[in-house]
Amino acid sequence: MKLDLFKQRDDYSWEIPARGSMRVPAIIYADRALIEAMDDKVYQQVVNVATLPGIVDYAYAMPDAHWGYGFPIGGVAAFDADAGGVISAGGVGFDISCGVRCLHTGLVADDIALARDALAEELYQRVPAGVGSTGHIHLGAKEMDAMLNGGAKWAVSRGYGSLEDLERIEERGCMRGADPAQVSEKARHRQRNEMGTLGSGNHYLEVQYIDRIYDEPIAAAFGLRQGDALVSIHCGSRGLGHQIGTEFLRLMATTASQHGIVLPDRELACAPIKSDTGQSYLGAMRAAINCALANRQIITHLTRQAFEVIFPGSRLPLLYDVSHNTCKLETHRKDGRARQLYVHRKGATRAFGPGHAELPADLREAGQPVLIGGSMGTCSYILAGTAESEQRAFSSACHGAGRAMSRRQATRQWRGREVVDELRRQGIIVRSPSLRGVAEEAPSAYKDVAAVVDAADRAGLARKVARVRPLVCVKG
Amino acid sequence: MTTPGWEHLEHGADIGVRGCGASLAEAFTQAALSMSSIVTDLDKIDASESVDIECEAPDFELLLVDWLNEIVYQMATRNMLFGRFDVQINDHRLLARLYGETADPGKHQPAVEIKGATFTELKVYQTDAGDWVAQCVVDV
Numbered sequence: 001m002k003l004d005l006f007k008q009r010d011d012y013s014w015e016i017p018a019r020g021s022m023r024v025p026a027i028i029y030a031d032r033a034l035i036e037a038m039d040d041k042v043y044q045q046v047v048n049v050a051t052l053p054g055i056v057d058y059a060y061a062m063p064d065a066h067w068g069y070g071f072p073i074g075g076v077a078a079f080d081a082d083a084g085g086v087i088s089a090g091g092v093g094f095d096i097s098c099g100v101r102c103l104h105t106g107l108v109a110d111d112i113a114l115a116r117d118a119l120a121e122e123l124y125q126r127v128p129a130g131v132g133s134t135g136h137i138h139l140g141a142k143e144m145d146a147m148l149n150g151g152a153k154w155a156v157s158r159g160y161g162s163l164e165d166l167e168r169i170e171e172r173g174c175m176r177g178a179d180p181a182q183v184s185e186k187a188r189h190r191q192r193n194e195m196g197t198l199g200s201g202n203h204y205l206e207v208q209y210i211d212r213i214y215d216e217p218i219a220a221a222f223g224l225r226q227g228d229a230l231v232s233i234h235c236g237s238r239g240l241g242h243q244i245g246t247e248f249l250r251l252m253a254t255t256a257s258q259h260g261i262v263l264p265d266r267e268l269a270c271a272p273i274k275s276d277t278g279q280s281y282l283g284a285m286r287a288a289i290n291c292a293l294a295n296r297q298i299i300t301h302l303t304r305q306a307f308e309v310i311f312p313g314s315r316l317p318l319l320y321d322v323s324h325n326t327c328k329l330e331t332h333r334k335d336g337r338a339r340q341l342y343v344h345r346k347g348a349t350r351a352f353g354p355g356h357a358e359l360p361a362d363l364r365e366a367g368q369p370v371l372i373g374g375s376m377g378t379c380s381y382i383l384a385g386t387a388e389s390e391q392r393a394f395s396s397a398c399h400g401a402g403r404a405m406s407r408r409q410a411t412r413q414w415r416g417r418e419v420v421d422e423l424r425r426q427g428i429i430v431r432s433p434s435l436r437g438v439a440e441e442a443p444s445a446y447k448d449v450a451a452v453v454d455a456a457d458r459a460g461l462a463r464k465v466a467r468v469r470p471l472v473c474v475k476g
Numbered sequence: 477m478t479t480p481g482w483e484h485l486e487h488g489a490d491i492g493v494r495g496c497g498a499s500l501a502e503a504f505t506q507a508a509l510s511m512s513s514i515v516t517d518l519d520k521i522d523a524s525e526s527v528d529i530e531c532e533a534p535d536f537e538l539l540l541v542d543w544l545n546e547i548v549y550q551m552a553t554r555n556m557l558f559g560r561f562d563v564q565i566n567d568h569r570l571l572a573r574l575y576g577e578t579a580d581p582g583k584h585q586p587a588v589e590i591k592g593a594t595f596t597e598l599k600v601y602q603t604d605a606g607d608w609v610a611q612c613v614v615d616v
Contacts, residue, residue, distance in 0.1 A: 067487065069594045069615070094591040094615045131515065131586035132555040132579040190552050201588045201616050239552050242615075246545050246592040250538065253595060267595035406486050407514070407587070407616070436516075436587040 001038050012063075012459035016043070021264070022050040026059040029393065029459040034063050034451060041067035042074075048264045049077050053272070054085025056341055057334070062348050062398040063455035064447075069093070069249075070268035073347035076396040078332065080341060081273040086261065087281055088270035089252055091344035092327050094245035096285055097292030098203075098236030099323035099349075100371040101169075102382070103300065103316040105307065107229040109209035112471050113427075115310050119207065120429040120472045122306040127205055127299055128197040129476040130433035135196035137298065144188055147195070148180040151290030152321075155297035161304075165297065167360045168318035170350065173297070175290050177329075179283025183240065184247060187284075190239025191291065196298035200437060200476035202400075203235040204376060205303065207472040211379075214464040218384045221366035222319060224466050231316060232380060232468070233299050234373045235476075236325065237292035244288050248281045273342055282327075289326060296321060319382075320369035324349045324399040332394055343394050351385035351397040351462045370462045372453055373400050375446035376430065376438070376473050377423045381453045383462035397462035401449035410445040411436060419443075423473075432475035441475060479607045482510035485597060487613045492597050493544070494611035500536065501563040503600070503608035504543055504570070508561045511544055511593075511614060512576075515551075516584040521559030523575035532569045536600040540610050543570055544593035548614075555579050557586070591615040 006014040009027070014035055016026040026046045028035060042065045049071055050059040056078045065074030070090030079085030105112075112119065128135050139147060147154045152173030153166055166173035198205060210228045213219045224230075237244075252269035259272050271277035300316070307314045327344045352358055352368040359368055370383040378401070389395045405413075416435025419442045423430050432438050457464045477483050477494070480502045485492025491514055495506025512518060529546050533539040547558060558576035565571075579586055596613040603609060 067596075069596050069613070090595075094594075130581060131589045132581070134555075186549060190549065192553075199589065200586070242552075242591040243549070245615075246548075249592075249595065250541065254534070254538070265595075266598070269595065406484075407491055408484055408486075411587075433581040434585045434587055436585045440587050 001035055001040055001043055003036065005043060012455055016047060018050065022047060024050050024055050024058050026050045028061040028065065029455065029461060030063040031455045034455055038065060039067045042072045045070065045072040046075065048268055049075060051264055052086050052270060053261060054079045054083040056080050060393040060396065062396065063459070064398040064400060064402050064452040066402045068346060070265065071344065071346045074398065075346045076344065076348045076393050078341040078343045078394050079273065080339065085273050085342060086270040087273050087278045087327055087342060088268065088344065089245055089248040089281060090267055090269055091346050092285060093325040093346050094242050095236035095325055096241035096245060096288035097323040098325045099292065099321065100373045101233045101296045101300065101321040102319040102371050103231040103303065104223060104319055105229045105231060105316055106314055107311060108227045109229055109471065112207055112209065112229045116429055116471060119306065119310045120431050122309050123205060123303065123472065123474050124431035126302045126306045127474055129474055131200050133197050134193040137195040138193060139195060145180045147294050148183060148287035148290050149178050150174055151293035152297035155294045160298050160301035165318050169293060169321040170323060173293055175286045177282065178286035178290050180287050182280045182284035183244065183287050187240045187243035190243045194238040195295060196302060197238060198235045198299065198474070198476045199238055202375060202441060203476045205299065205474040206232045206470045208232055208380060208468040208470050210466050211469045212467040214466060218366045218463065218465045221363065222369055222382065222465065224382065230468055231303055232371065232373065233296055235295060235299065237288040238295060240291045241288040244284045248284065251277060285327060289323065292323060320371060322349050322371050332390060345396055347399045348396045349399045350395060351389045352395050353385045353387045353389050370397050372398060372449065374449045375401055375443055376441045376475055377428050377443040377470060378446065378449060380468050381449065381464065382466045382468065383453065383456065384465050386460055386463050388460045389462060392460050398452050398456045401446040401452060403445060404447045405445050407440040410442050411439045414439045414442045428470050429472045430475060438475060480506050482506040484510060485611060485613065490613055490616050492611060492613040494609065496607055496609050498607060500608045501565045503610040504540060504565065505561045505563045507540065507544065507610045508547055511547065511590060512558055514590065514614070514616065515586045515588065516557055518559050520584050521557050522577045523560045524577045527554065527574045529574065530569065530571045534568060537598050539568055539570055540600050540612060541593045541595065541598065544614065547574065548590045548592055550574060557584055588616045
């Protein structure tokens with residue numbers, strides 16, 4: 001993008017002053033190189049978001065922002081329901097509550113190295129991955145409702161994990177206000193065989209180790225030491241979330257004009273929070289958040305079973321579980337005033353700072369763990385919410401790398417087998433049902449997540465704590 | 477792009493489908509082929525089973541989104557891949573028969589599942605030469 005489109009506020013924030021139908025200005029957080037390389041579409045999309053009714057303060061884009069559906073991916077926007085604020089299915093995305101969960105293992109990299117292939121095989125056998133893979137749990141109508149109301153809390157009550165897991169999940173593992181009655185039969189049908197599955201695309205389960213610590217005191221508070229082995233799980237609400245996204249995007253696109261909303265683009269489909277459509281979507285989306293939390297909880301259980309086989313007696317407590325496609329009602333303070341706002345994060349991670357009441361007591365002083373997934377074979381990062389994050393972007397940070405090239409370009413450039421062999425030479429074992437999928441997800445098909453994380457750190461969105469490298473990757 | 481034919485649109489995170497044909501139904505058929513080819517190579521899909529579907533929408537663009545999303549739904553819930561489509565469109569109502577088979581990871585090497593068709597780059601139009609074009613970005 002051309003820099004003369006912006007009013008530069010500091011080295012890492014770029015403002016688009018309100019003009020035309022923009023109700024508020026917009027801010028993109030990025031360093032100069034990232035913003036120059038950013039797609040022009042991000043500019044247009046963040047400007048479009050700024051025109052929506054009831055938007056508060058600014059429309060934001062994170063350092064990893066790229067072209068999305070209506071909202072940019074990496075977009076953050078808060079709305080005041082009392083000021084006619086809206087909720088947008090595109091502002092949440094199709095994979096509702098897609099997110100990352102990180103587990104401690106009590107092991108170190110050398111332990112994993114001794115049993116790497118056996119562990120990869122055990123995880124691959126137990127955690128269903130890839131297109132059309134089915135889980136071992138098939139929910140009837142009543143149990144589906146219980147899952148949609150209860151999230152990870154439901155999963156724990158059915159024997160998948162322990163109560164202490166819930167403390168380390170946003171919303172304590174259960175999104176309040178879910179309304180399973182708003183979840184269509186089609187959405188339920190798509191989920192029937194998909195509980196406890198990873199999915200495909202950029203979703204993965206990785207065994208990783210910490211190769212660098214940036215902030216010792218916070219790392220200590222998170223229980224992280226150099227060389228520690230971790231497990232990261234990246235997946236979302238599976239077919240149920242996708243179907244809810246599909247249905248409400250259409251409904252909101254066709255009914256916006258009835259609510260007097262002028263859409264600069266049909267894909268910006270939204271509805272007033274205080275409307276039947278808005279409330280219906282909120283209830284369905286919250287049910288899908290619970291579906292994602294339950295899904296990651298079940299996969300956690302399967303992961304623990306696999307570790308028990310290879311490393312008997314091992315314990316895998318949660319570091320944390322974050323979602324990066326959500327709209328949540330939160331209290332935010334500005335100018336000494338507390339406001340209840342509906343915060344959309346599309347491809348953006350919540351990043352509550354130290355002292356936030358939502359954080360579990362043992363993390364409260366350090367701030368919220370912010371888990372940033374890399375792509376297959378590349379580093380991931382653990383950050384922490386900062387005190388200034390709330391003023392920056394309603395306590396939000398980036399979520400990942402974003403693609404550098406299309407899937408087609410990637411398959412032209414690499415063959416899946418070569419990618420698997422090359423990663424093995426680097427000490428990374430990849431297991432996937434699809435070699436074509438592996439080629440499309442080749443490490444170099446993604447942007448460098450390090451630059452994005454550095455920009456988030458320097459912009460004050462979240463503080464860098466540790467870098468992790470993969471050892472084993474189960475890929476959908 | 478030849479007529480009839482299909483191609484993929486470049487999109488940063490995802491991928492777009494575009495179908496072209498002498499009729500609207502042909503363009504929709506080609507757009508569906510474009511979508512199936514995101515998942516696997518079309519020549520790997522045997523047309524051994526069929527599924528009938530129908531959809532209706534207030535305009536052609538919404539009809540395209542509904543059509544692609546109905547295929548996504550059938551793929552997901554039947555665990556099938558489709559490689560041939562017979563499509564009829566009357567006014568804003570679409571009737572179709574999808575031909576395909578159960579997905580087999582070994583045979584098809586399915587690369588990615590489709591989450592849904594979006595309104596991004598959504599266009600259905602007739603060219604000056606009279607051909608129909610149907611396109612949108614799909615979320616993968």
